[in-house]
Amino acid sequence: MKSLTKLVLYSLLFVAVSCNNDNTALDSEEKLIDFVFQANLNDGLDVDVNGTVNHLDKSIVISFPHATDVSNLLATIEIAANAAISPKSDTFQNYNENLTYTVTTEDGSFQEYKIIIDFEPQSEYSILVEFYHANPNNTLNWNLEDETMENWYGVGRFNGEKVTSLFLESKNVTDFPESFEGLTDLSKLVISGNEMNVFPEILTQVKSLQHLRLSENNLVSIPESIDNLSNLEVLELASNLLESIPTTIGNIVGLEEIGISRNKIKILPKEIGNLVNLRRLWSAQNQIANIPSTIGNLKNVTSFALGRNQLKKVPPEICDMTSLRYLQLFENQLEAIPKEIGQLSELENLDLGENKITSIPTEIKTLTNLITLSLKNNEISFFPEELGQLTRLTYLSLGYNQGDSFPAALGNLTDLTFLDLSYNPNVTNLPSAIGNLVNLKDLYLYGVPLDHIPQNVCNLENTGTAIFKNQGVPCQ
CATH class of the missing domain: 3.80.10.10 (Ribonuclease Inhibitor)
Structure with a gap:
């Protein structure tokens, strides 16, 4: 713990002039001057963090570096000479709590300031470094000293800045840390061929995703929360061990392509009929015995693969899919x-x-x-x-x-x-x-x-x- 003796309580000498002696409201702009967390007084900080005092909405907004522990910090506060502040400025506070500071003058007038904590987003470089370390047996061969990420295999960026695509096929990656959702511009993610046993649920929080490919893994289920990916256009899940598709897939109305061939799926959910923008549905080599009648709603589908299943009849509704150009029904019954x-x-x-x-x-x-x-x-x-x-x-x-x-x-x-x-x-x-x-x-x-x-x-x-x-x- 750094010495409290280094704490500085600044003072200002000024003359307060009031036009109305009956007005007990505090002229806060003259009383609360500054609010800062000095790095030399707080072990968890590498740089000083300055709060922004807003006298209009009576708040102190503090933006900390990502993942800063704010449970035991000491603020250095500058107030006027004839004012006092509570909690006291020489005490450590837990800023995870909803703190309010009260500034009081000699005549008893006071003003409360609400503490608002914010955290800067984690850099995309540090997110990918964390991802790299979460998979110690990966074959990515990234040079972690290259903070530009320019030569990192499979990392695509827009104008050399935000990460927009990751092609990580057969790179022995299976674990995705919670920070992965911080890749807010990631639109295309390819993680096929990684022997993944569990669908990383954190991926359902990467809401910018438009293309998601997880084929040739060992996935046995897809989380219901898949519909969080409301911008998804392409979902490729071929060659896994899936036995079903969650009904919530019907909520991703922007989907244009679904690939679920070479799994163990027995039923196509009726909700699939909600995907009116779908253009390609490949579900060959499964165990599908029936097709829901709602399939007829998919009037924009041009390619439908159902070969090598267990169909005994083709529902007439399939003939309502009037945009079909490719229809595969071989090796059924x-x-x-x-x-x-x-x-x-x-x-x-x-x-x-x-x-x-x-x-x-x-x-x-x-x-x-x-x-x-x-x-x-x-x-x-x-x-x-x-x-x-x-x-x-x-x-x-x-x-x-x-x-x-x-x-x-x-x-x-x-x-x-x-x-x-x-x-x-x-x-x-x-x-x-x-x-x-x-x-x-x-x-x-x-x-x-x-x-x-x-x-x-x-x-x-x-x-x-x-x-x-x-x-x-x-x-x-």
């Missing part, structure tokens, strides 16, 4: 395609392969923007002529089904570069119209018991088409 599929007129890529689908609705003919269509490895017994109206197709896979014939209308698909008709064991004839597909690069006919291949189809080999067929099938 689907038995039918809803006829409402025809409403998705913007679709360019549709993958329904490896399900249990038995038929194709004729409404598929309205999907005239389709570029790729996969129906492979189903139980389809009839391929409708309407497939021939999808003239923008460049990729068509009908292999591994139970079709008894191929429609001649496939010859209309002259933009095709890939056509798989393999392993349809009930087909014996190939339409000669397939010979019209002069842009074909690959034609798969393996496993189709054809009597012959029409000569004009064989002639496609002369223009660069590779035909993969059963051995010994003649051209004629």
